[in-house]
Amino acid sequence: MVQAAKAGPTKRRGKATPTPTSAATSNTAGGMTQEQLLQAYRDMLLIRRFEEKAGQLYGMGLIGGFCHLYIGQEAVVVGMQTCLQPGDQVITSYRDHGHMLATGMESRGVMAELTGRSGGYSKGKGGSMHMFSREKGFYGGHGIVGAQVSLGAGLAFANMYRNDGTVCLTYYGDGAANQGQVFESYNLAALLKLPVVFVIENNKYGMGTSAERASASKDRSKDGTPWGIPGEQVDGMDVQAVREAGLRAVAHCREGKGPYILEMKTYRYRGHSMSDPAKYRTREEVQKMREQHDPIETLRKILLDGGLDEGKIKTVDDDVKRIVADAAEFAQTSPEPDEKELWTDILLEAR
Amino acid sequence: MGATILMPALSPTMTEGKLARWLKKEGDTVAAGDVIAEIETDKATMEVEAVDEGEITKILVPEGTEGVQVNSVIAELDGGDAGHAAHGPEQPVSNAVQAGGETAQVAKEAEDYGAVAARGTARKEGAAAETQPAASPEPEKEWGETKSITVREALRDAMAAEMRRDDKVFLMGEEVAQYQGAYKVSQGLLDEFGPKRVVDMPITEHGFTGMAVGAGMSGLRPIVEFMTFNFSMQAIDQIINSAAKTLYMSGGQLGCPIVFRGPNGAAARVAAQHSQCYASWYAHVPGLKVVAPWSSADAKGLLRAAIRDPNPIIFLENEILYGQSFECPTDEDFILPIGKAKIERKGKDVTIVAFSIEVGLALKAAEKLAEQGIDAEVINLRTIRPLDIDTIVASVKKTNRLVTVEEGWAFSGIGCEVAMQVIEHAFDHLDAPPVRVAGLDVPMPYAANLEKLALPTVDHVVDAAKSVTYKK
Numbered sequence: 033m034v035q036a037a038k039a040g041p042t043k044r045r046g047k048a049t050p051t052p053t054s055a056a057t058s059n060t061a062g063g064m065t066q067e068q069l070l071q072a073y074r075d076m077l078l079i080r081r082f083e084e085k086a087g088q089l090y091g092m093g094l095i096g097g098f099c100h101l102y103i104g105q106e107a108v109v110v111g112m113q114t115c116l117q118p119g120d121q122v123i124t125s126y127r128d129h130g131h132m133l134a135t136g137m138e139s140r141g142v143m144a145e146l147t148g149r150s151g152g153y154s155k156g157k158g159g160s161m162h163m164f165s166r167e168k169g170f171y172g173g174h175g176i177v178g179a180q181v182s183l184g185a186g187l188a189f190a191n192m193y194r195n196d197g198t199v200c201l202t203y204y205g206d207g208a209a210n211q212g213q214v215f216e217s218y219n220l221a222a223l224l225k226l227p228v229v230f231v232i233e234n235n236k237y238g239m240g241t242s243a244e245r246a247s248a249s250k251d252r253s254k255d256g257t258p259w260g261i262p263g264e265q266v267d268g269m270d271v272q273a274v275r276e277a278g279l280r281a282v283a284h285c286r287e288g289k290g291p292y293i294l295e296m297k298t299y300r301y302r303g304h305s306m307s308d309p310a311k312y313r314t315r316e317e318v319q320k321m322r323e324q325h326d327p328i329e330t331l332r333k334i335l336l337d338g339g340l341d342e343g344k345i346k347t348v349d350d351d352v353k354r355i356v357a358d359a360a361e362f363a364q365t366s367p368e369p370d371e372k373e374l375w376t377d378i379l380l381e382a383r
Numbered sequence: 384m385g386a387t388i389l390m391p392a393l394s395p396t397m398t399e400g401k402l403a404r405w406l407k408k409e410g411d412t413v414a415a416g417d418v419i420a421e422i423e424t425d426k427a428t429m430e431v432e433a434v435d436e437g438e439i440t441k442i443l444v445p446e447g448t449e450g451v452q453v454n455s456v457i458a459e460l461d462g463g464d465a466g467h468a469a470h471g472p473e474q475p476v477s478n479a480v481q482a483g484g485e486t487a488q489v490a491k492e493a494e495d496y497g498a499v500a501a502r503g504t505a506r507k508e509g510a511a512a513e514t515q516p517a518a519s520p521e522p523e524k525e526w527g528e529t530k531s532i533t534v535r536e537a538l539r540d541a542m543a544a545e546m547r548r549d550d551k552v553f554l555m556g557e558e559v560a561q562y563q564g565a566y567k568v569s570q571g572l573l574d575e576f577g578p579k580r581v582v583d584m585p586i587t588e589h590g591f592t593g594m595a596v597g598a599g600m601s602g603l604r605p606i607v608e609f610m611t612f613n614f615s616m617q618a619i620d621q622i623i624n625s626a627a628k629t630l631y632m633s634g635g636q637l638g639c640p641i642v643f644r645g646p647n648g649a650a651a652r653v654a655a656q657h658s659q660c661y662a663s664w665y666a667h668v669p670g671l672k673v674v675a676p677w678s679s680a681d682a683k684g685l686l687r688a689a690i691r692d693p694n695p696i697i698f699l700e701n702e703i704l705y706g707q708s709f710e711c712p713t714d715e716d717f718i719l720p721i722g723k724a725k726i727e728r729k730g731k732d733v734t735i736v737a738f739s740i741e742v743g744l745a746l747k748a749a750e751k752l753a754e755q756g757i758d759a760e761v762i763n764l765r766t767i768r769p770l771d772i773d774t775i776v777a778s779v780k781k782t783n784r785l786v787t788v789e790e791g792w793a794f795s796g797i798g799c800e801v802a803m804q805v806i807e808h809a810f811d812h813l814d815a816p817p818v819r820v821a822g823l824d825v826p827m828p829y830a831a832n833l834e835k836l837a838l839p840t841v842d843h844v845v846d847a848a849k850s851v852t853y854k855k
């Protein structure tokens with residue numbers, strides 16, 4: 033495993049989240065306690081600050097190749113992660129840093145993978161799009177658009193095969209939702225009643241092509257209708273709405289009723305990747321989302337209105353800032369992988 | 384504590400750009416995430432966001448400035464921070480873009496060239512490492528009593544034995560369960576193991592292959608039957624990008640124990656889309672093992688080893704061989720090692736290397752050659768990747784002549800690889816240029832006469848052996 037990453041200072045409750053019943057009995061707004069909301073705020077802020085730092089390191093030439101930032105979409109993974117139990121799995125595409133942090137993977141190990149260092153989760157051999165943690169139930173990090181959807185169905189197939197009640201969250205974007213294998217996976221999942229939640233992160237643009245220009249399906253939550261897969265559209269900028277819908281979806285899967293589709297209406301503030309001319313949308317559109325629908329600002333306001341002491345929020349802000357600065361420092365000081373690593377991990381030794 | 388704001392790069396190759404616009408001015412306070420400026424290159428425009436919070440105390444580069452070097456300081460927050468170690472431009476950065484301008488481009492090209500050269504060397508080391516001879520070429524284990532069974536039965540028996548041994552092993556594919564197998568290879572398995580472990584799939588190769596790979600990553604041991612390997616093309620992305628590469632990309636954390644099996648190569652009279660050998664396609668890829676059995680013993684022993692192997696395996700069967708019978712050991716533990724070739728016939732004059740159905744062809748050719756006084760050694764590769772080059776080289780050092788036989792096309796084929804490796808390892812031992820016998824460089828025709836012309840024959844092999852031994 034990633035030793036250096038483990039040594040990191042990041043603390044997180046991992047996936048020990050309340051079950052639906054306990055949440056329902058101690059709820060405030062949206063079924064979440066003040067404490068849970070503060071935790072969600074912290075988790076979203078960590079992703080935001082981490083991604084901003086990644087963008088900065090990219091600008092300095094310390095991160096190479098492709099780098100797809102998750103800024104704006106934080107409520108989706110953070111809300112969904114609160115619905116999971118130990119043993120559940122998460123799999124996603126290449127816009128994956130947020131998912132890793134949400135599953136409890138260490139900031140240090142993720143950032144060091146971005147800089148291609150030995151302290152990274154894949155020892156520097158995977159990069160931004162290819163990180164994994166079996167321990168945290170995170171199965172990547174996949175660079176081929178849509179491929180993770182059938183892989184996610186496979187993780188759910190294994191859950192069914194083992195009959196252990198676990199669920200797989202399979203994330204993909206509105207762009208990937210047009211791939212043929214996604215529809216093949218809907219059919220297989222419905223046919224075999226696989227415990228998989230298909231989470232479409234509809235951020236309105238597949239690279240530079242708006243969802244309207246890419247799909248004749250206007251309500252992606254209904255894409256599973258021919259196979260009888262229930263679906264719903266969710267305000268993906270609202271972590272409480274995400275959690276509520278997520279709990280319904282995950283419960284459906286755990287009860288053995290088969291797959292579920294959640295279309296998260298979300299938004300990415302940054303470009304598709306770092307070199308994105310952003311000619312396909314107006315600055316006003318981005319600005320409007322940031323000012324009126326930002327998931328973190330909205331939750332911050334809810335917390336303050338709920339009577340939370342501003343000092344507590346400041347403590348969280350400082351804590352997150354420190355973790356990210358530490359991760360960035362680690363990612364720059366961790367050595368490059370040993371040249372011997374070039375030839376390792378190609379095949380496993382047959383016993 | 385102050386900080387500096389640096390000119391960011393839009394891509395790893397960008398060295399400079401235009402500072403198009405400042406959205407903040409000196410004296411403004413910014414928070415992390417605020418857009419503070421816009422930069423442009425000939426390709427794109429990007430917003431610069433503040434990473435630290437504070438007051439912009441100084442703007443060092445006015446808007447509209449062209450040719451601003453990446454990583455140069457463009458503004459200061461809270462008075463800047465000369466001692467701020469982490470992000471200053473004086474920080475050594477390994478990427479060539481840092482140097483900027485033409486020099487960086489030249490350096491970059493030099494670096495690329497160096498990388499290519501280094502790769503060449505490394506490959507050589509790797510090839511050597513991969514084909515490191517086993518301590519001593521052990522003779523094949525003696526398995527005792529044998530019985531004549533068909534290749535089809537051997538494959539089924541192998542799957543059944545491994546499914547009894549490990550409940551994580553399951554079979555999935557089109558028509559594998561209720562129909563008892565499109566080619567009857569899975570006959571009886573549904574009855575013994577039930578529908579949970581013998582799973583019928585709809586005609587949806589891309590989807591079910593991805594699903595099987597996901598199940599493999601999760602720790603199950605799927606056997607995926609392709610009705611024929613031609614249909615694996617629908618799913619080749621999942622086989623190569625997901626199954627073969629994930630172990631490496633995960634730094635060794637996440638492997639995928641999986642077997643993809645089914646008939647490969649030409650059947651008979653099924654034309655171009657259903658008659659192709661995929662050996663060289665899959666053998667090209669590090670992270671995969673490629674196995675191609677010929678006899679019943681090969682089929683049984685190698686399939687058992689493939690199912691137990693922790694890596695993704697391409698297991699290339701042949702439809703025409705399914706009904707052929709061969710002696711096969713009856714020992715319950717019978718298994719063969721992956722990566723070991725078998726000398727099917729010993730000889731001293733010429734080495735004939737073949738795999739799958741072509742092994743039979745090579746043996747027939749060897750009989751004809753014997754009648755003409757040429758003593759051929761026939762090597763059954765059994766495994767294509769990793770290639771057992773030691774056995775081949777040892778043989779060529781004895782015979783000094785090489786003929787390769789395959790059903791697939793010669794161009795970039797397995798014969799190329801075998802011949803090239805022989806040249807690398809035993810050039811001085813060759814008394815004649817190696818000759819490849821292969822399928823003709825055409826899509827497979829349907830007409831019986833044309834199809835026959837497109838495939839290797841015994842006479843082609845005989846002629847090739849005679850040409851390398853300079854006998855008329």
